[in-house]
Structures are given as structure tokens and as C-alpha cells.
Amino acid sequence: MDTDKAYLIGLVVGGGIWGNAEDVFRIRLPYRQWGSFEEDPQRASLISKDILKHVSPLFRAVYGVSVSYETKKSGEWNILCEGDLTEIRSDLEHYGIKCEGELRKNVEIDKIALDLLDDNLKRRFIAGLADTIASTNSTHRRFTNDKQMVSFEVSGFGFGFVCSLCKLLHSINCFPDQILWNHPNFHCKSNPFYKKWKKGFKIRVYIDQYDKFGSFTFTSKVNSMSQNMDLEAKENTAMPCEYRTVDRPTVSCVHCDENSSLLPETIRNGHYLHNKHVCAVMGCEHAPYTRISGLISNAEDYINPFPVLVKGTNIEISKIIKENPIFGDRVYSKRLVRISELNEIYQKNKNELVFAVDEVAGYPINQVMKAVTFLSAAELGQLGGKRPGKMPDVLDEYQANNPSASVEIMLPDLLTPLILSMGGYSALVGASNPKVYKKLILMSPDNPYKFSVMPIKEEDLR
């Protein structure tokens, strides 16, 4: 292994797509957002120069492969590698990588990492990955423009790949700020029935950190990185995961796909409270194990076996109620509650529980208010998808014309979800009920950080 090879293998792992042809494969570049030659000729000419000036000579020298590129009107960029591919195939196979399909979707890089003996080799390998999968889009920021990120984006379900990449980044002082795992507990926290949670992984590193310790080879990426850094007022530094605080998690629903066969076995059938909880279950050396154990011992405060919040048309919501006997078999009492009254409770204490049965069991007012906002936006005809506008704006606008507006609330006889309706739309809000939910938590026999949540039954609530 040398630095040139490390870079090329990084490129191939990050962007490589192998088809049936014996003598050609492609490297997909993540430049769709930058557009084609027609949309952004200046940037496009930079990208093509980068390919011809940096990538092509390396491929010829190391593997005797010739390189050209193709660009589509949609903005898709591919590097085409042609020639005798025997040597590169055998290198990849040496690292346990099969030259089939889109590599980054199911690749392991542990064996490569063993050969990256010094920081230079690591940096070059990561540069290859970064040129293909790292996004420098300025929308990848934390909170404000002032905290810009480089975001490594991985599709598929390679939890092991993501964990190894995180480890590799740690080893060159590019401490990831956050990992977004491709799991319903992170992509779909509120609605346990929503199936479109498969949105990929993101590993985010502060751009300042990446500028210091990492690298890009593509000038186009270097330029866009420095443009983003200009948006920051001061430099941001990150700390290794194990020294950072772990924020209190928000409540997540128990999602119907937690046992999906797409998830690797270590992850499948688990419920995850925090992105670092996944690291702990995967045995990552940088996981804050003590703090994760602390969270797990109070997991009942952070889970909900019911929806946290589900929004929809009356038809969609009544379908869910019909399909779930524990919701459908309830006796509901109907209340009409003024929105102004609910808002008053919310303004006084955003953590208040309404229709509470004791001091910890009841319906969180903040979720109730999100539901009311959605329903008000629907009445105003302002629903963009299922996302209403900002809460105070929507409520103010709606109440300005309907000062005494009420929402219809169906209150169940047990602590199953509350049903809120206005006009043609409804929402379900699940209760906090930690004493009951604690009984549903089942620790895994072979991993002290992994647990699952058993389905809730009517008896549990009586």
C-alpha cells in the first residue's frame, strides 16, 4: 500500500459501481447538486480538469487503467475506468471487497484499515472517500451558518462500514460531530407505521476540523469547502465522542421496522435512544459507554410503544385505529377543547402532561400542540405535505379569524393514543407512561447495550 493506491482505493470504495463488463467500471461523483456543464460550466470545467489532472495519471501509473468521464444533463458525473482491471480487482479482493454493484452499499473496510499504517495513508484513503461521498453542501450545518459541516453520505445498510469510517476519522483527529444512522429510530421517531425511513447514513465532521486534518483532492471540493468556511464567524473544534456530553434523547416511537431484515444482525431487533447508543452496541472504541448505560437504565422515559405523533386525513387515521385492536377496542369520550386553552397550558409549561392519570403518565402538551398546529394549518389550506409552518405563526393566523376555535378530542378509557380532529384531518398523540413502558423493555442476552421493546398489550395498561 502506498499513498496513491490508498487514494484510488478510497475513490473506488466510495463511488465504485461495477457492472457485467470485464474491462470497465465507473466511479460515481456526488456532484448532482452542482449540475451539468450546461448549468454551471465553470464548476463543470473544474471537475473535468480534476479528473484529467489528478485521477487519470494516478490510475494509469498504479493500475495501467485509462480514465475518461461522462456527464449527464441531470448533473450526474461518472469517471470511466477502462482497460485490464485484473490488478485492481485482485487488490480489492485482497481486502475482502467483491467487485459487484455499488460498493459503498455493502462494503467492509476493516481489512483496508489494517494496511493504512500511518496518518498519511489514512488521510489519502479518506480523501478518496471524501471526493466521492462527502458533501460540502452548505446546508449541512449544525444549527446555524456558523457551524459548517463536511457530511459523508452512505446509502444502504453498512453499519459496520460507517463505524469503521468513524474510527478512521477519529484516528486522524477528524472527530465526527454526529452520525445519523440509517435506522427508523433516527429517521422516523414519531410515526411507527411510516415506511419511508430508509434515507441513508450521514457522518458529519466540522469543516474546520476537516480542513486541518483531512483532505480533498478535487479542487472543486476544496473551493466549496473554503466558501463554506467563509460563512463562519469563528473556528469550530470538535472533541472525540467519548469526552462529549450526551444530550438527553427525545422520545422515539417503537417502529414496526426495527426487526427489518435489511438491518445487520447486530442492529436488528434493537431500539436505539441516541446515535451513540448504536456505537455502543457495535462495540465502537469511542462510544461513551457509561453514559449510554445511564440512558438505558431510564429508557422508559425515552420510548413510546405507541405513536409519538401521527398526522393524516380522517380516513388515514381511522384506518390505523381499525388495524390496531388496542386502539380500536377502546371506549372514547368526546371533548371539545378550545385551542387558546391548550396554548395557555403549553405557554406555562412546555413539558406539561394533559389528561394525566398521575404525575408522570399523560399526554405531552408539546405533541398535542404540534397536532393542533398541523390541524390548524390544514384548516387554513397551508399544508405542504404533512409539514405545517411554524407553530406560533400558524396558530396566530388561524385564531385571528377563529378566536374561539376548538379541537375535537377523543379521550380513550386507557392510556392509548389521544385522537385530535378538525375538519377533514386528525392526529394521534401517544401518552408518556414510564411505569408501564419499563415492563416492556427486554435486554439482549448477548449484548449489554442492546434492548428491544416488547409489543404493548391491553393488560399492561389496566
Ligand SMILES: [Zn+2]
Ligand atoms: Zn494486506
Ligand SMILES: [Zn+2]
Ligand atoms: Zn462509533
Ligand SMILES: [Zn+2]
Ligand atoms: Zn466513533
